[in-house]
């Protein structure tokens with residue numbers, strides 16, 4: 001037997017334990033080990049039933065995802081053991097009880113469903129998250145799950161990929177019993193209880209498969225939902241097809257259909273990109289000079305300066321994580337407005353079913369609104385979220401210097417200003433760090449953590465760790481103007497404006513990028529964020545503009561007219577009372593007039609040009625940022641863009657996308673754009689170098705990690 005699987009006995013009950021930390025993934029050796037254990041149990045007359053359990057904190061989190069990378073790269077063959085082993089186990093005459101704690105995800109749930117019974121700890125979760133990796137369940141998950149949970153729930157779980165909790169799994173029939181306390185002891189007792197009774201085989205249970213009439217509506221609704229909510233992704237629709245096969249074909253034939261679809265998905269570009277994102281989101285937590293063992297500061301209480309849109313959202317983030325938080329404003333009206341928005345946001349979350357009323361009530365109790373700094377001296381972390389202006393930020397930090405306790409973290413939510421300059425307002429620059437939340441802060445997953453020259457390692461380690469507790473993906477970035485995300489977003493939005501000035505309609509620019517997969521087009525994003533934000537920043541940095549280099553004009557002019565975007569009812573678009581965007585012919589007329597005045601020739605512009613110019617503007621700036629070491633790795637940039645800027649995860653992020661196009665091709669196109677449009681398109685030296693060496697950004701990451 002492999003050393004990844006242990007077989008022991010508790011009198012007449014065999015116990016199979018998977019020992020493959022950290023998540024008991026089904027790596028090579030695990031299916032073989034289970035298989036050998038099942039054979040032994042079958043032969044052992046002293047064994048009446050078996051329990052299968054995972055060691056450590058979890059059952060089985062699924063197939064070993066790293067193996068998929070090797071398989072599609074042709075470095076290894078897919079395991080031929082797992083699927084037949086499941087069948088052998090199901091055919092074992094002695095009942096096998098699956099004891100689930102932590103997570104039974106993907107192949108883990110498929111393993112559990114091939115057992116005869118399932119018991120679970122109340123805190124356990126089960127799910128088929130494969131679609132999030134661009135694949136579908138590949139070991140009969142789409143065939144066994146509808147047999148246990150019914151078609152509607154199975155379609156939802158396989159197509160959306162979200163886990164369910166143990167109590168719901170019990171209600172649905174995926175799990176047979178919840179066990180409080182010692183799971184193994186409870187599972188062994190359960191096994192003893194059912195031993196001697198016939199062992200039910202999931203694959204033979206057809207009573208929940210429904211009729212064609214009942215199922216037709218379920219599949220139509222699921223497809224509609226997938227097209228809307230997982231726009232552009234192939235795997236959800238593929239998963240629905242596989243579950244549909246379960247309802248139309250005998251089990252074995254259904255498994256064959258599932259297998260074909262699984263293999264097709266596995267080799268797809270979308271799956272490779274999503275697997276890159278899965279590991280990327282974990283890679284970003286690793287900071288070469290801030291090792292895992294670095295001491296951290298316990299953050300048990302927090303304080304936020306500013307109850308505006310960002311401050312309010314950040315306050316909710318702390319409260320949602322169970323951390324008591326003070327939120328300060330300068331006058332009562334602003335404080336009341338801030339608290340009203342927080343309450344309204346919570347009410348909406350309850351309406352949408354995201355939170356229970358009780359959860360919200362508890363969160364609100366954790367929030368203390370205030371007009372003074374009273375109590376700030378006790379906070380472990382203070383986040384400044386005031387208006388974006390250096391003078392004001394410095395004033396706040398000099399006040400914090402006086403009030404905050406000696407080892408408190410002093411964080412700024414600035415999106416563009418220098419953390420080093422802000423830190424100068426205090427005599428403890430080691431405590432100062434940037435925590436750049438994205439709007440709406442309580443929803444967006446990204447947290448850019450900005451390291452200043454003097455930021456202490458403990459402070460960095462704390463913020464990285466805290467980001468996970470806050471439900472965020474924390475990415476460490478260097479202190480340059482706009483940090484990583486906004487520094488790249490500048491060229492992206494600049495090109496969008498240039499394209500409009502050169503004759504592309506606002507809707508054509510947004511439409512092309514939406515079709516590419518962006519959550520929103522760049523013009524609509526500008527209107528949402530407020531065009532005046534960029535306008536103010538541009539005014540602050542105008543002295544840095546190089547003479548003779550083309551600057552975008554349209555947005556500044558829209559702002560001069562008071563068209564700030566959604567908040568003023570007009571920007572690039574007009575907005576109705578429900579903030580729905582309506583194309584505005586007046587904008588088209590104005591932009592073409594401004595272009596004529598500036599001597600810009602308007603012309604027909606293709607979708608391809610729109611996408612190339614906007615996305616390659618991201619890539620080129622990203623390459624510069626990487627070379628200047630403001631991002632640790634290309635994958636960090638990808639994670640930033642996916643979690644903070646609505647970049648489609650199935651394209652892997654802008655740097656991964658460039659790798660898939662081929663850096664030589666990207667570089668050549670950028671050279672072309674340089675020749676056509678001048679200085680802005682100077683190719684980044686790193687891009688040029690990698691393209692000439694036939695390398696990828698992924699190679700750069702690999703070289704850097706050596």
Ligand code: 3H9
Pocket residue numbers: 022023025061062063064065066082103105106107108110129130133136137138139141279282283
């Ligand atoms: C599948 O099952 C296909 C099947 O249908 C079979 C077809 C034949 N493989 O997330 P964490 C690593 S597809 C390899 O930080 P947490 C992870 O990279 C699979 N490695 O912990 C990290 O490594 P490192 C379907 C994995 O407690 C470490 O474990 N299953 C895998 O926050 C800790 O992970 C899924 O999609 C894996 N399957 O969250 C589940 N899982 O320390 C994927 C984790 O070096 N996993 N690692 O950075 C998860 O969702 C979370 O890891 C989990 C734990 C919730 C389980």
